[in-house]
Amino acid sequence: MSEELGKIEDLPEDYRHALREAGVAPLWPMMRNVLPHNAPNPVSHVGHWSYANVRPLLLKAGDLTPVEKAERRVLVLSDPGRGLGAMQATASIYLGLQLLLPGEAAPAHRHTPSAARIVVEGEGGFTVVDGERLPMKEGDLVLTPGGDWHDHGHDGDEPVVWLDALDLPLFVYLEGSYAIEGELQAQRNRPDASAVEYAAPGMVPSRTGGRGARRYPMMRYPWSAAEEALRAMARHGEVAELDYINPETGDAVLPALGFTAMMLKSGQTEQPPLRSCSSAFHVVRGSGRTVIDGIEVAWQEKDTFTAPIFAELVHEADEESFLIRIHDRPLQDKLGYYEERTR
Numbered sequence: 001m002s003e004e005l006g007k008i009e010d011l012p013e014d015y016r017h018a019l020r021e022a023g024v025a026p027l028w029p030m031m032r033n034v035l036p037h038n039a040p041n042p043v044s045h046v047g048h049w050s051y052a053n054v055r056p057l058l059l060k061a062g063d064l065t066p067v068e069k070a071e072r073r074v075l076v077l078s079d080p081g082r083g084l085g086a087m088q089a090t091a092s093i094y095l096g097l098q099l100l101l102p103g104e105a106a107p108a109h110r111h112t113p114s115a116a117r118i119v120v121e122g123e124g125g126f127t128v129v130d131g132e133r134l135p136m137k138e139g140d141l142v143l144t145p146g147g148d149w150h151d152h153g154h155d156g157d158e159p160v161v162w163l164d165a166l167d168l169p170l171f172v173y174l175e176g177s178y179a180i181e182g183e184l185q186a187q188r189n190r191p192d193a194s195a196v197e198y199a200a201p202g203m204v205p206s207r208t209g210g211r212g213a214r215r216y217p218m219m220r221y222p223w224s225a226a227e228e229a230l231r232a233m234a235r236h237g238e239v240a241e242l243d244y245i246n247p248e249t250g251d252a253v254l255p256a257l258g259f260t261a262m263m264l265k266s267g268q269t270e271q272p273p274l275r276s277c278s279s280a281f282h283v284v285r286g287s288g289r290t291v292i293d294g295i296e297v298a299w300q301e302k303d304t305f306t307a308p309i310f311a312e313l314v315h316e317a318d319e320e321s322f323l324i325r326i327h328d329r330p331l332q333d334k335l336g337y338y339e340e341r342t343r
């Protein structure tokens, strides 16, 4: 039953004027905008950022703007549905490509939004999070949870680029986004937790003497381990998709953002369910195409593309391909909202 609702023009002008004077507005002409029937009405559009296109522009930013003048030298991936300069790639996900040149350091700060980086190219970059030095190798997922100090450095001799994903739009929406500046951190002189406490899958440090796990016990997820695990699943006929989780709790790695690694064999097609969460895909390696609500995105290695909520997706790989999907399912789960639909 869908009754057509009254319009603002249906009301007498003197009444509309009196409403404005009183600082109120009638709900009914606006009701369907915020509660469309049966499915939400996304503002976000499909986005596709070709790395081959963006890379020279990012390197040029390296010539034009010293890191001291940028703090973070980033080109922002704006949702085409919101327009250039929008600090969001989907409703809840901010994405940017960041460049650090050899010898540079990006100063320490901490802020309310959480971040994760997916390393796109280059050797020798590292980030220090809460005193833990996290090497950045191609494809690695590196976390900087909200509130943790982080600075970036570079010991290598070629440019390092990574994709930043933050839950920044949510914090801006909450009027809760801010940062505190600090000094570069002292680094603990040992490998990160993925190589020490969590080197064996399914095993965690024994909890003795009442000592609990840290809130974010593992902050670097090496790509080498992810690829090996995806290959093992594909070899044994399993759907090769793996969620990144907190090894102590099994929860998503960050409060609002989730990350899923996927492998597609050459020629493989995949039709995932329609999901209420928005998604961004980063191509770690490979090439192929994804049809998103009828729009074809032909992707190459290191490209990034986005899909709105409840999009119909068909992935097809032209060669063996690895992608990481960034999504906001953890937030939607917390709200008791996450939903999947079959087509």
Ligand code: 1HN
Residues within 6 Å of the ligand: 072, 074, 096, 098, 111, 115, 150, 164, 166, 168
């Ligand atoms: C930030 O702190 C970083 O620490 C990168 O590398 C991108 C985008 C918006 C706000 C803070 C970083 C960011 C950011």
